[in-house]
Amino acid sequence: MSAPKDASQVGEPFPLSTLRHSVSHLMASAVAKLYPGVQMGFGPAIEHGFYYDFDLKEPLTESHLREIEKEMKRMLKSAPKLECVEVSREDARVRLASKGQNYKVEAVDLIPAGEKITFYKHGDWEDLCEGPHIDNFGREFHFKLLTVAGAYWRGDEKRPQMQRVYGTAFWTAEELAAHLKWLEDVKERDHRRLGTDLDLFSVHAEAGGGFIFWHPNLGIVRREIEELWWAEHTKRGYKPVYTPHVARETLFQVSGHLENYSEMMYAPMELEEQAYRVKPMNCPGHIMIYKSRGHSYRELPLRWAELGTVYRYERSGVLHGMLRVRGFTQDDAHIFCTREQLADEIAGVLDLIHTILTVFGFEYTAYLATRPKEKSIGEPEVWTMATAALKAGAEKRGIALVLDEGGGAFYGPKIDFKIRDALGREWQNSTVQCDFNLPERFDLSYTDSDGQHKRPIMLHRAILGSMERFVGGLIEHFGGRFPLWCAPVQVALIPIREEHAAYCKTLETKLQQELFRVDAMLAPGHMNKKIKEAQSQKVPFMLIAGEREAADGTVAVRRRDTREQEVVPFEQFLELIKRLRSTRALDLGQPLVKS
RNA sequence: GCUGGUGUAGCUCAGUGGUAGAGCACCUCCUUGGUAAGGAGGAGGCCAUGGGUUCAAGCCCCAUCACCAGCUCCA
Numbered sequence A: 001m002s003a004p005k006d007a008s009q010v011g012e013p014f015p016l017s018t019l020r021h022s023v024s025h026l027m028a029s030a031v032a033k034l035y036p037g038v039q040m041g042f043g044p045a046i047e048h049g050f051y052y053d054f055d056l057k058e059p060l061t062e063s064h065l066r067e068i069e070k071e072m073k074r075m076l077k078s079a080p081k082l083e084c085v086e087v088s089r090e091d092a093r094v095r096l097a098s099k100g101q102n103y104k105v106e107a108v109d110l111i112p113a114g115e116k117i118t119f120y121k122h123g124d125w126e127d128l129c130e131g132p133h134i135d136n137f138g139r140e141f142h143f144k145l146l147t148v149a150g151a152y153w154r155g156d157e158k159r160p161q162m163q164r165v166y167g168t169a170f171w172t173a174e175e176l177a178a179h180l181k182w183l184e185d186v187k188e189r190d191h192r193r194l195g196t197d198l199d200l201f202s203v204h205a206e207a208g209g210g211f212i213f214w215h216p217n218l219g220i221v222r223r224e225i226e227e228l229w230w231a232e233h234t235k236r237g238y239k240p241v242y243t244p245h246v247a248r249e250t251l252f253q254v255s256g257h258l259e260n261y262s263e264m265m266y267a268p269m270e271l272e273e274q275a276y277r278v279k280p281m282n283c284p285g286h287i288m289i290y291k292s293r294g295h296s297y298r299e300l301p302l303r304w305a306e307l308g309t310v311y312r313y314e315r316s317g318v319l320h321g322m323l324r325v326r327g328f329t330q331d332d333a334h335i336f337c338t339r340e341q342l343a344d345e346i347a348g349v350l351d352l353i354h355t356i357l358t359v360f361g362f363e364y365t366a367y368l369a370t371r372p373k374e375k376s377i378g379e380p381e382v383w384t385m386a387t388a389a390l391k392a393g394a395e396k397r398g399i400a401l402v403l404d405e406g407g408g409a410f411y412g413p414k415i416d417f418k419i420r421d422a423l424g425r426e427w428q429n430s431t432v433q434c435d436f437n438l439p440e441r442f443d444l445s446y447t448d449s450d451g452q453h454k455r456p457i458m459l460h461r462a463i464l465g466s467m468e469r470f471v472g473g474l475i476e477h478f479g480g481r482f483p484l485w486c487a488p489v490q491v492a493l494i495p496i497r498e499e500h501a502a503y504c505k506t507l508e509t510k511l512q513q514e515l516f517r518v519d520a521m522l523a524p525g526h527m528n529k530k531i532k533e534a535q536s537q538k539v540p541f542m543l544i545a546g547e548r549e550a551a552d553g554t555v556a557v558r559r560r561d562t563r564e565q566e567v568v569p570f571e572q573f574l575e576l577i578k579r580l581r582s583t584r585a586l587d588l589g590q591p592l593v594k595s
Numbered sequence B: 001g002c003u004g005g006u007g008u009a010g011c012u013c014a015g016u017g018g019u020a021g022a023g024c025a026c027c028u029c030c031u032u033g034g035u036a037a038g039g040a041g042g043a044g045g046c047c048a049u050g051g052g053u054u055c056a057a058g059c060c061c062c063a064u065c066a067c068c069a070g071c072u073c074c075a
Helices: A016-034 A062-076 A089-098 A102-110 A173-189 A191-197 A216-235 A249-255 A257-264 A283-291 A342-359 A380-397 A437-441 A467-478 A498-513 A527-536 A547-552 A570-582
Strands: A049-055 A083-087 A117-122 A125-128 A142-152 A161-170 A201-204 A208-214 A246-248 A269-271 A274-278 A302-311 A327-337 A363-369 A401-404 A414-420 A426-435 A457-466 A491-495 A518-520 A541-545 A554-559 A565-569
Touching (some): A016 A049, A016 A117, A016 A125, A016 A161, A049 A142, A089 A102, A089 A117, A102 A125, A142 A173, A161 A173, A173 A191, A191 A467, A216 A467, A249 A257, A249 A274, A249 A283, A283 A302, A327 A342, A342 A363, A342 A380, A380 A414, A426 A467, A437 A457, A457 A467, A491 A498, A491 A527, A498 A541, A498 A570, A541 A570, A547 A554, A554 A570
Parallel strands (some): A491 A518, A491 A541
Antiparallel strands (some): A049 A161, A117 A125, A142 A161, A201 A208, A246 A274, A269 A274, A302 A327, A363 A414, A541 A554, A554 A565
């Protein structure tokens, strides 16, 4: 499933974005008519539609949107033409000021000198706008106003806040309907809704916003992911470390977090006249371990991994389910290595990222972020060397890099990964970052073969980012239909009549012996209801057993995604799910019975 | 943090100043059913929290908390 493509033009000479921009003008003219005195902001086309910002005393609600839509449709009856008028800068100011359009007057000043200044008119409405627009509103098209929300004038939180109305438009009714359907699908997959429906997690006002309570069902998913994660790390020579959640404030003074990051940190706790802080990052802890003794070049690289829980203060308005929280567990690791080892280490990390993302069926794009123009630390040749190492590592692993010029951290270059989920949305999770700063601040060293003390380079990296954000995204990616290997319940057992419970019981025991997670639905009640229940809980396999199955040692298999049933020997089913589990298959396998 | 909205049973939601409702889920009993909801009965609410207005507040006012749509922010 992905967002409906905006490709179809139905023979129209204008791109869809042009239509949408024009519809935003139409909306503005309707708002101006309905609410005299309204001041206009900007009203561009955006990825899936358009918006327009209004400064309007009266707060707009859903019912206002319906009225604005009605007015827009009424205006369309006269099929107004859209006309472009070029004016002088001064003329533009006068025209807008005379209508009290103060924001638009300001917008005139934003237009670079020497550029044309144009107004677009339809009916008796005109608006400062560089265009382009469709030629007239007599063409067939379809639109809908969707939501209203606050937005700062020119995106600046120190400036006045306006009301932003979002809408979308398409050339055909079918495309509009498909888009609205897609929005519904997105809603259906919302991890917050599925979190309740599938009993996955909760947040509590009593506990405070931004703190996730993982229920047993999601605990299983997480533990399965963690087992995969540790297995892949162990294969690559990572060692587990565990570090405290609270440390003396002085540690974060040395690390520089207090200086650069304090508004994200929880306030200090005073104990015996010492200030302590909850950690916002794991790196200082790993550095303490490194510094606990001297190191030889023979030991490097050191690869230390920790599923480390950190706490960061996020402003209340930005919290969002599991995706933006105040306490989360990073799948963190730090690699301490020499300059010479850097390229190989990066290649190893990229391989690990590729391996793990692929298990979940994610495709990704990798961005190479280089030295920022402004604030940054470190010698130019170190930056050049590290950036080359990132490139070399990617090349070695066959990963194409998109250049993000100047997008690096102040302490070193990095590669960020954006994954694309089943809905076509992008998420940033994986990252590998070179750090020249912390080794310096903590005066890290190793003894080289020549007996000299040298500074190691530190690599920070995360594959999943945080368990919360990754799993939250994963719920939406799978729409709650987890692959067998990490599904909370893998097999539902449904007896046709109560007297078949004994047979189901023996199947349950066998499956549990093989470490499968089974829900034996043996309570009194009708079979059909249990099927519906298992289906709505998105259990991958249902085994339905009655007289015939009990007599033959078979099971009637029903998969989550189909209504078809296949009767096969239990052992054959067991083979299937063992294979699906051991390969961490994304699907539920081929039919068992050849038709 | 800002603007607007929302907060009533586990869930989805009715309820515009006068004795708290529905559907689903849950419990009990009946039903023995071959691939998506069998029937009947029952239980379940400090109407987010704290103040206020009123003879009377789920409903009106104020504050707080949380959530929702965005904005801003996000090493």
